[in-house]
Every structure is written in C-alpha cells, then in structure tokens.
Amino acid sequence: MDLFDLSIKDARFGLQTKEFSAEELVFACLARIKKLDTTLHAFLTVSADALKQAQNADAIIGRGETKPLLGIPVALKDLFSTENLRTTAGSKIIDDYIPPYDATVVKKLKEAGAIIIGKTNEDAWGHGSSGENSDYEPTRNPYDISRVPGGSSSGSAAAVAAGECLAATGTDTGSSVRLPAAFCNLVGIKPTYGRVSRSGIIAMASSFDTIGHLTKTVYDNALLYEVTAGKDFLDGTTPEVPVAPYTKALGKSIKGLKLGLPKEYMSLKGMDSRVKKVTENVIATLVKLGAEIMEVSLPHTQYAMACYYILVPSEVSSNLARFDGIRYGHERSFFGSEAKRRIMLGTYALSAGYYDAYYLQAQKIRTLVKKDFEEAFKKVDAIVAPSSPTLPFKLGEKADDPLQMYLSDIFMCPVNIAGVPALNVPGGFIDNLPVGMQIIGPQFQEERLYQIAGAYEQNTEWSKVKPKI
Amino acid sequence: MADTKFSPQDVKKIARLAKIELNPQEEQKLASQLGDILRYVSELQRVNTKDVKPTSQVTGLENVFRDDEIDVSRMLSQDQALSNAPDSYNGFVKVPAILEE
Numbered sequence: 338m339d340l341f342d343l344s345i346k347d348a349r350f351g352l353q354t355k356e357f358s359a360e361e362l363v364f365a366c367l368a369r370i371k372k373l374d375t376t377l378h379a380f381l382t383v384s385a386d387a388l389k390q391a392q393n394a395d396a397i398i399g400r401g402e403t404k405p406l407l408g409i410p411v412a413l414k415d416l417f418s419t420e421n422l423r424t425t426a427g428s429k430i431i432d433d434y435i436p437p438y439d440a441t442v443v444k445k446l447k448e449a450g451a452i453i454i455g456k457t458n459e460d461a462w463g464h465g466s467s468g469e470n471s472d473y474e475p476t477r478n479p480y481d482i483s484r485v486p487g488g489s490s491s492g493s494a495a496a497v498a499a500g501e502c503l504a505a506t507g508t509d510t511g512s513s514v515r516l517p518a519a520f521c522n523l524v525g526i527k528p529t530y531g532r533v534s535r536s537g538i539i540a541m542a543s544s545f546d547t548i549g550h551l552t553k554t555v556y557d558n559a560l561l562y563e564v565t566a567g568k569d570f571l572d573g574t575t576p577e578v579p580v581a582p583y584t585k586a587l588g589k590s591i592k593g594l595k596l597g598l599p600k601e602y603m604s605l606k607g608m609d610s611r612v613k614k615v616t617e618n619v620i621a622t623l624v625k626l627g628a629e630i631m632e633v634s635l636p637h638t639q640y641a642m643a644c645y646y647i648l649v650p651s652e653v654s655s656n657l658a659r660f661d662g663i664r665y666g667h668e669r670s671f672f673g674s675e676a677k678r679r680i681m682l683g684t685y686a687l688s689a690g691y692y693d694a695y696y697l698q699a700q701k702i703r704t705l706v707k708k709d710f711e712e713a714f715k716k717v718d719a720i721v722a723p724s725s726p727t728l729p730f731k732l733g734e735k736a737d738d739p740l741q742m743y744l745s746d747i748f749m750c751p752v753n754i755a756g757v758p759a760l761n762v763p764g765g766f767i768d769n770l771p772v773g774m775q776i777i778g779p780q781f782q783e784e785r786l787y788q789i790a791g792a793y794e795q796n797t798e799w800s801k802v803k804p805k806i
Numbered sequence: 807m808a809d810t811k812f813s814p815q816d817v818k819k820i821a822r823l824a825k826i827e828l829n830p831q832e833e834q835k836l837a838s839q840l841g842d843i844l845r846y847v848s849e850l851q852r853v854n855t856k857d858v859k860p861t862s863q864v865t866g867l868e869n870v871f872r873d874d875e876i877d878v879s880r881m882l883s884q885d886q887a888l889s890n891a892p893d894s895y896n897g898f899v900k901v902p903a904i905l906e907e
Binding site: 434702 | 843
C-alpha cells in the first residue's frame with residue numbers, strides 16, 4: 338500500500354515499528370501534492386519546511402518518545418492562523434498575510450507532533466458550500482474532477498481524499514466540514530459549539546463557528562478530537578467540560594440505542610430518491626447491529642435556513658469590519674461577490690428600523706430550533722439523517738443562483754443553529770459518487786457519535802473505495 | 807412589515823454603512839439578489855414568537871472573566887503587531903488623514 342493511503346492509526350504503527358520514517362511518509366504526501374494539485378487545487382500554500390519538520394519527528398521517534406500525532410502530515414484550512422505561514426482565508430484581501438502567532442488548535446496539533454504540511458483552499462471566509470467561492474481557483478472533487486468537493490472546507494476534503502495528507506482541519510458554521518466530508522467519502526466532525534477553541538481562527542459567525550477536522554476513518558477522527566478538544570483560556574465560549582477519551586468509544590456495541598429519523602428531512606421535495614435509498618440502507622445496517630429506529634419531528638426545520646441566513650450574515654458583517662486595509666491586508670474593494678453579498682445582507686438586517694423584524698425574530702426562531710433538538714433527544718439517543726439532499730454537483734451548476742446554493746445546507750444548518758455536535762460518515766456510493774450520513778447528538782455527547790459511527794464503519798467498507806485519480 | 811423590494815438606491819445606502827464600494831452593475835445585481843434573499847427570509851415573520859426568548863449563544867455561559875493582569879508570554883511585540891501593516895511609521899500604524907487642516 339502507498340504510504341499516503343494509510344490511515345493515521347496504521348501510519349503511527351508503521352512509524353513506531355520503524356517500517357518507514359516520517360520523512361518517507363511526508364515525502365510521499367508531498368509527491369502526491371506535486372502530482373495532483375495542479376488538477377485538484379486543494380492547497381494554497383505548501384509548507385517549505387515540511388521535510389525538516391519530518392526529520393525532527395524522526396529524531397524524537399529515534400529517542401523512543403511518542404506523541405499522539407508524531408510524524409503525521411496534517412493540512413490546515415486557510416482560516417487557521419499559522420505562525421510565519423501565509424494565511425489567506427481563501428481571499429484576495431489577505432493574500433499576503435503572515436500571522437505572527439498560531440491559533441490554539443494549531444499549537445495543540447504541533448504539540449501533539451503533527452507535521453503541518455500546508456494550508457488548504459476554501460470558499461473565501463467560509464462563505465460557501467462548494468469551494469466555488471474561493472478567490473483562487475476552485476478545488477475539484479477527487480472522485481470526479483468535474484464536480485465540487487463541497488465547501489467551505491473544500492481543499493481540506495480533497496487533500497485527504499486524494500492522499501495529499503492524512504488529515505485536515507476545517508470549520509463548520511453551517512455545513513462546512515460535514516458537506517465536503519460527505520462529498521469526498523470522509524469522516525468529518527462538527528463539534529458541539531464551544532468544545533474546540535476558536536482562538537486564532539479567522540471568524541465567520543462567532544456564535545455558530547465550530548472547529549472540526551476530516552479524516553479517512555472514524556478512529557483517526559476521534560484521535561484528532563482528543564488533541565483539539567478542550568477549554569481554552571483564550572476563548573471565553575469554551576465551557577469547563579472534560580475531554581472524553583473519544584477513541585475508546587469505538588468498538589462498543591450499539592445494541593439498544595435509540596436512533597431518530599427526522600420526518601421533515603425524509604419528506605423533503607428535491608431530495609434525490611437515490612440518496613433516500615442509501616439512507617434506508619444505512620438505517621438497515623444500524624438496525625442489524627441492534628439499534629432501534631424511530632421517527633422524530635423537528636417541526637421548525639422549514640424556518641432554519643431563513644433563520645441562518647439572517648443571523649450568520651449579520652455576524653459576518655461585524656466580523657469582516659476589521660478588514661480595512663490598515664493593520665493588515667488590502668482595502669475592501671478586494672472582497673469577492675459572495676462576501677459583499679453577505680456583508681450587505683447583515684448590515685441591512687442589523688440596521689435601525691429592521692433589527693426587530695429580522696435579527697431579533699431570527700434569534701427567537703433560533704430558540705425554537707434548539708428546542709426541537711432538545712425535545713427529540715428526550716426520545717432518542719442520536720439522530721441519523723442524510724448529509725446532503727443531492728449528490729456532489731457539477732462545478733457551475735449552482736454558482737449563478739445564491740439561494741439555490743444556500744439550500745444545499747438544508748440538512749446541516751439546523752445543527753449549527755442548535756449548537757449540537759454531528760459527525761458525517763461515508764454511507765455508500767451512487768454512480769461512483771460518495772453519499773454521506775450525519776449522526777447528530779446532544780451537546781457534548783460526541784462519544785456516542787463515535788460509538789455509532791465506529792460500529793457502522795466496522796460493518797461496511799466505504800473508506801476503502803479510493804478515488805481513481 | 808419590512809420592505810423586501812430593493813432599489814439600487816437602497817443598495818447604495820447599505821453599501822455606505824458597510825463601507826463597501828460598488829459599481830453600478832454590482833448595485834443592480836445586488837438589488838435583485840438581496841431582494842430575492844430577503845423575500846425568502848421574510849417568511850420568519852409568520853412564526854408566532856410571542857413569549858419566546860431570543861438565543862444569542864448556545865453555551866449558556868455568562869460573565870466569563872479573567873484577572874486584569876498582563877501575561878507577557880501572550881503578548882505580541884510591536885514588530886510582530888506591525889509586521890503586516892501596509893504602512894507604518896515609528897512604531898505606529900499609519901492611516902490616511904481623517905481631519906482636515
């Protein structure tokens with residue numbers, strides 16, 4: 338097997354048993370980037386010192402020390418401030434910005450021994466569901482390069498799926514880890530809001546942003562989560578909740594667990610009937626493993642998108658006000674059209690005379706959406722739902738209709754509104770295109786998500802289906 | 807009830823508030839796109855939210871404070887803080903004049 342096709346678990350074993358070195362592993366990924374990235378456009382910056390980082394890792398391994406991610410090449414979405422490494426947010430405004438510090442999560446990954454191999458492409462500022470809103474060349478889906486990889490963590494998904502790195506970080510404000518994970522056959526976590534520090538990560542919507550990551554397997558995902566999760570002094574929205582041993586949740590039986598299927602999602606007009614069929618197959622496997630399935634209702638689902646598209650642009654308009662070309666970056670005319678659109682929407686919704694009708698009303702709807710999930714979790718242990726109503730679409734298919742693009746998040750953004758965690762797992766293929774399933778749980782119950790995902794993964798082989806690239 | 811029809815004039819007003827410069831084509835396009843989006847989100851008005859408290863954040867945390875102390879290990883040096891400024895002078899960020907003589 339090629340080194341770049343290994344899971345983190347297997348790569349760690351290979352490094353510890355001296356089957357290969359970190360330098361060889363990183364070299365394999367760098368070679369992969371060289372071969373594929375002029376087609377995929379997953380990376381915006383490749384670390385010039387990646388091999389040097391790997392040599393340092395080999396020295397530490399040589400001394401007999403171990404760390405959770407020692408020698409493992411990880412890519413970072415370009416919203417993550419990385420000291421002395423260009424960080425662009427996928428935008429032209431800060432195309433030459435070199436952060437003077439590391440985001441907390443970046444620090445944690447480095448302390449865990451990870452090799453930072455580069456910064457990945459994305460919809461600029463996180464604004465998008467396909468990767469097409471990057472101010473640079475849009476990323477392609479390794480499973481079909483005429484199609485989108487999903488967004489906004491588009492580069493991160495393509496990079497992991499294509500073997501350009503063994504894991505990549507992302508952010509999920511409305512879908513942006515789970516959708517690219519679904520479109521690229523990966524495991525993607527959207528944490529409970531506040532579980533992972535946002536400090537040093539360029540803000541999109543501060544009451545929605547969560548800091549997640551994409552991997553090939555459930556174990557890999559849980560391993561990274563043990564590193565990134567935790568209260569941070571620098572982020573006042575991280576509660577004092579102990580970090581669970583997420584990797585230990587795998588292998589536990591799901592017999593007797595109650596899983597809910599939201600009736601409002603399954604009856605959505607515009608859901609591809611083949612996606613519905615894959616969902617039914619996933620449910621059948623979970624039932625075979627001993628889980629109980631029942632219907633639940635999330636009655637305010639129909640208002641979730643509208644709620645999201647008032648609250649998020651409002652917070653965006655505030656967070657992007659700092660880009661004034663004075664302390665960093667170019668002036669505001671460098672914003673792309675989607676950024677301008679969201680800033681304008683948000684400015685309007687927050688302006689005098691309109692605040693009550695839009696922003697305040699949306700905050701009240703937020704309470705109702707959050708309550709929907711709380712009520713559902715009184716009946717079930719977790720909710721299962723498709724991640725996307727459609728298959729990965731072609732580049733350009735939705736680009737001209739912003740509203741159409743927004744609706745691709747319809748199964749996703751209610752989760753961000755409520756602040757609960759969700760995990761995307763590969764659920765199958767249609768016409769060689771990946772279909773992903775979401776497992777959604779109560780706040781801070783990610784162990785349960787990894788338990789269910791682990792059981793499902795053990796009984797399926799989707800992660801072995803590599804893109805033919 | 808908020809008006810959901812947008813003229814390029816309305817767009818100009820918002821652009822001034824948002825400090826975004828737009829050309830006439832952008833104003834036209836945005837007027838139509840913003841109109842569409844706002845018409846869609848206006849259906850929220852139909853929901854009865856009497857007695858519903860607004861949610862501004864989902865953690866339930868309140869009053870997260872720290873001591874007013876300087877932690878040197880977390881400080882950026884002046885050079886670091888200025889390292890990305892397009893224009894600086896004597897340790898200050900330089901900005902266009904806002905006051906006339």
